[in-house]
Amino acid sequence: MRRDLFDEEHLLFRETVSEFLAREVIPRHGQWEKDGIVPREVWKKAGELGMFGFSVPQEYGGAGITDFRYNTVIVEEIIRAGATGLGFGLHNDIMAPYLVDLTDDEQKRRWLPGFVSGELITAIAMTEPGAGSDLQGIRTTAIREGDHYVVNGQKTFITNGINSDLVVVVAKTDPAAGARGTTLLVVERGMTGFTRGRNLEKVGMHAQDTAELFFENVRVPVANRLGDEDGQGFIQLMNNLPQERLSIAVAAVAAAEAALETTIEYCRVRKAFGKSIGRFQNTRFLLAELSTEVEIARHYLDKCVLALNAGELTAVDAAKAKWWTTELQNKVIDRCVQLHGGYGYMLEYPVAKAWLDSRVQTIYGGTTEIMKEIIGRSFDF
Numbered sequence: 591m592r593r594d595l596f597d598e599e600h601l602l603f604r605e606t607v608s609e610f611l612a613r614e615v616i617p618r619h620g621q622w623e624k625d626g627i628v629p630r631e632v633w634k635k636a637g638e639l640g641m642f643g644f645s646v647p648q649e650y651g652g653a654g655i656t657d658f659r660y661n662t663v664i665v666e667e668i669i670r671a672g673a674t675g676l677g678f679g680l681h682n683d684i685m686a687p688y689l690v691d692l693t694d695d696e697q698k699r700r701w702l703p704g705f706v707s708g709e710l711i712t713a714i715a716m717t718e719p720g721a722g723s724d725l726q727g728i729r730t731t732a733i734r735e736g737d738h739y740v741v742n743g744q745k746t747f748i749t750n751g752i753n754s755d756l757v758v759v760v761a762k763t764d765p766a767a768g769a770r771g772t773t774l775l776v777v778e779r780g781m782t783g784f785t786r787g788r789n790l791e792k793v794g795m796h797a798q799d800t801a802e803l804f805f806e807n808v809r810v811p812v813a814n815r816l817g818d819e820d821g822q823g824f825i826q827l828m829n830n831l832p833q834e835r836l837s838i839a840v841a842a843v844a845a846a847e848a849a850l851e852t853t854i855e856y857c858r859v860r861k862a863f864g865k866s867i868g869r870f871q872n873t874r875f876l877l878a879e880l881s882t883e884v885e886i887a888r889h890y891l892d893k894c895v896l897a898l899n900a901g902e903l904t905a906v907d908a909a910k911a912k913w914w915t916t917e918l919q920n921k922v923i924d925r926c927v928q929l930h931g932g933y934g935y936m937l938e939y940p941v942a943k944a945w946l947d948s949r950v951q952t953i954y955g956g957t958t959e960i961m962k963e964i965i966g967r968s969f970d971f
């Protein structure tokens with residue numbers, strides 16, 4: 591079915607992004623996978639092309655456009671290129687709402703121009719060694735002392751953890767108050783007592799820097815708090831998580847589509863028993879099932895993007911999109927590996943890398959189980 595999500599300007603923008611990836615990223619991504627990180631220069635080059643911060647007001651260097659279809663284009667093109675090292679989705683889709691909607695004018699002046707130019711790379715630090723799904727169980731504290739908070743604690747699995755300049759840290763300002771005592775603070779590169787641990791060795795997404803972060807008596811000015819008062823952090827997180835989950839779902843469907851495309855082509859050219867493997871009924875039925883499921887997912891997802899633009903995407907809508915599309919992505923890519931036979935297990939084949947890169951999708955941004963909890967709770971039993 592015809593996809594009618596985009597207008598002419600989105601399609602033109604897609605060409606810009608695709609050319610950028612072909613020129614600056616694809617030829618180097620293999621090396622970055624070995625390095626475990628992408629160089630900061632590529633962020634600046636992307637910033638020059640206007641790839642960051644659509645929703646940032648023009649006075650701070652952005653486009654002043656709140657339209658998630660642009661974010662969608664970027665994520666889709668990155669995934670199609672297999673450029674999973676670029677943490678642009680996290681920067682654009684996840685961090686922009688925190689830095690645009692929750693900041694005061696002074697914070698906007700300090701952070702948004704660098705956010706747009708790619709000079710300030712961002713991260714969000716919620717997860718701790720002892721608390722991931724159970725976010726209320728975090729133990730990092732931020733205790734107020736005059737004009738500062740003193741932050742102590744440890745975070746792990748933080749995307750852009752090594753490259754980041756601004757880290758939104760989820761901390762307890764009132765440890766006795768549970769979720770109501772949670773506050774978001776922006777910790778900046780170079781603050782005394784803020785250190786980075788290992789760049790973690792992952793199953794896939796090898797060019798993405800995912801790190802541990804440590805905070806030891808870090809004095810963070812009150813001027814770096816997001817929002818007007820203490821204790822709003824949990825609500826701020828809950829408001830922004832649907833957009834984060836939608837971004838992950840966009841990546842999921844794009845990855846499934848890309849894997850299917852390359853697999854159908856492979857099934858055309860690979861021969862066994864004197865004919866293309868696509869001529870076996872099992873292959874055709876399997877590809878028929880997968881392409882049906884992916885197309886149905888695509889249409890639900892596109893509707894979610896429009897709902898987000900209209901301010902109507904609910905936490906339940908986003909949870910459905912996230913768990914369904916990421917589980918589908920894993921199923922589709924796993925079956926595509928099978929159809930490649932032994933070549934599907936060789937990293938020189940894109941489908942093998944896609945298989946490794948996709949596994950985390952059902953885990954981060956809220957696991958499949960937590961998504962089902964969110965949906966299940968809506969029935970109000």
Ligand SMILES: Cc1cc2nc3c(=O)[nH]c(=O)nc-3n(C[C@H](O)[C@H](O)[C@H](O)COP(=O)(O)OP(=O)(O)OC[C@H]3O[C@@H](n4cnc5c(N)ncnc54)[C@H](O)[C@@H]3O)c2cc1C
Binds near residue numbers: 954955
């Ligand atoms: C590559 C990568 C990048 C990441 N990037 C970031 C980042 O940038 N920032 C950040 O803050 N975090 C990040 N994370 C962390 C990620 O969000 C967490 O790993 C995830 O939320 C799960 O938390 P956990 O690992 O503590 O697992 P746990 O919460 O310990 O879960 C373990 C298992 O128990 C299940 N479970 C837990 N609670 C329930 C329940 N109530 N009902 C049923 N089952 C349940 C889970 O579904 C899971 O299967 C990243 C993780 C990875 C792997």
